[in-house]
Amino acid sequence: MINKSALALLITGLLLPPASTVHAVSLPADFPPLPPSDRAVKEYVTAVNADNSVTFRLFAPLAKEVKLFTGATPESFVSHPMNKDAAGIWTFRSKVLAPNLYEYFFNVDGFRSIDSGSANTKPQRQVNTSQILVPGSLLDVRAVPHGELRILTYHSAELGSERQLAVWTPPGVDAAAKALPVLYFYHGFGDSGRSAIDQGRIPQIMDNLLAEGKIKPMLVVIPDTETDTASTTPENVVPQDRRKVFYPANARAADRELIHDIIPLISQRFNTRTDAAGRALAGLSQGGYQALVSGLSHLDHFGALATFSGVTITTVPNAAVSAQLDKPQEINRQLSNFTVVVGETDSVTGKDIAGLKQTLEQKGIKFDYHAYPQLGHEMDVWRPAYAEFVQKLFR
Structure with missing residues (x-):
């Protein structure tokens, strides 16, 4: 039975396993690259710019071709070629956009992908589209009394x-x-x-x-x-x-x-x-x-x-x-x-x-x-x- 002192140390995280039981974790040889740690997160995620244009970004260093698709319906989809920098970040900057909530997705070497750098996805039973809010409309969270x-x-x-x-x-x-x-x-x-x-x-x-x-x-x-x-x-x-x-x-x-x-x-x-x-x-x-x-x-x-x-x-x-x-x-x-x-x-x-x-x-x-x-x-x-x-x- 563990005594009270040892239990307290265990609860507070101060009772560590012996060094001999700690093993280094090695990643598989084909594990994909991680985003660059020496760059701010905002430099490789999609973001709205000060002028209400949007810079779309996707970290995909192993991809050969990435295209951005904007629009809400197949009839309105527009394809935009993206450019990759030395760190493997693909980018496309839009024109200045009117305030609204916009839908988009990426085509990565033929695979339709959401924006993995954003939590804002379209709520679907089979999720395949992301969203970004350009501020300035009735859709904003404003400083008003909230329900x-x-x-x-x-x-x-x-x-x-x-x-x-x-x-x-x-x-x-x-x-x-x-x-x-x-x-x-x-x-x-x-x-x-x-x-x-x-x-x-x-x-x-x-x-x-x-x-x-x-x-x-x-x-x-x-x-x-x-x-x-x-x-x-x-x-x-x-x-x-x-x-x-x-x-x-x-x-x-x-x-x-x-x-x-x-x-x-x-x-x-x-x-x-x-x-x-x-x-x-x-x-x-x-x-x-x-x-x-x-x-x-x-x-x-x-x-x-x-x-x-x-x-x-x-x-x-x-x-x-x-x-x-x-x-x-x-x-x-x-x-x-x-x-x-x-x-x-x-x-x-x-x-x-x-x-x-x-x-x-x-x-x-x-x-x-x-x-x-x-x-x-x-x-x-x-x-x-x-x-x-x-x-x-x-x-």
Whole structure:
């Protein structure tokens, strides 16, 4: 049995093993080179310059060719050749960029790579893209009163699994006596539950708009759009069957979870309004389809609805949505705002939104429509669309 003195020495790290038991560690002969220790870290990682240009850097001394790719969609990707210095650091300096959150990745001898010198990656189920924030926009962390981002772990009875969601709460929510309205927001296909937070920048947008007096205090609830049941795991569905198999099954499961698990959970954990006018529902891409399905299937639960570049019943039929669209007077009476947004060059859901727009117009359903010029299926559509939508809520 070890005595108390020896135990104390062990705990404080003063009791060291005998020198004879310490062995030098030798690295394998093919171990890749380490970044140069005689250079400051900022000299070999990507950084924003004083003039809002960006110097992209990648330490890859053994690579024969490295290219930088910028852009958010395959149609907008631009390739930039990078130059390597004597220490093996590849660089490319951009032009001066407007304030925004930009996506990029590297092609290293044919291999698509994130920026290994940055922790800021796009939140995806299969991570392959990095991000960098050029300051000066609504996306910044500013010196304003900050809300909180709370992660709730809960049991979904509908899905039979343990789940997580995020909730943005305004400053002082715990002391607020007045019940708050709630916006439920769904992220897009292929992204993780942090997409709306880290890339959509919902916490920063809400903090800044609230500080400017442009929005009312509210909760923003961000569920995981993917239900990940045995029949709704997207990796198990081949891409050509996604709209026929995955979207309908996942939408049904997520709808049950929202109505029977999530909304009751939020009502239990926070002081929230329980009337339909105190709830809104929105989403982008796949999440836009989810918002459309749940919003119109349970019209009596919500007072506002938005789909940003969403899949629609134009390509993924839903009987409940179709039935509700045949009751335009009910929709017009119930929804204070119905927003439909798309990028003009969207090759992913442009057909979906065009079909929905035509249907709404034919049936006389009131809606706000915005097509963003020269943009496709990307966050440069969805972030400003979100910021505009929340300013219309709960007035």
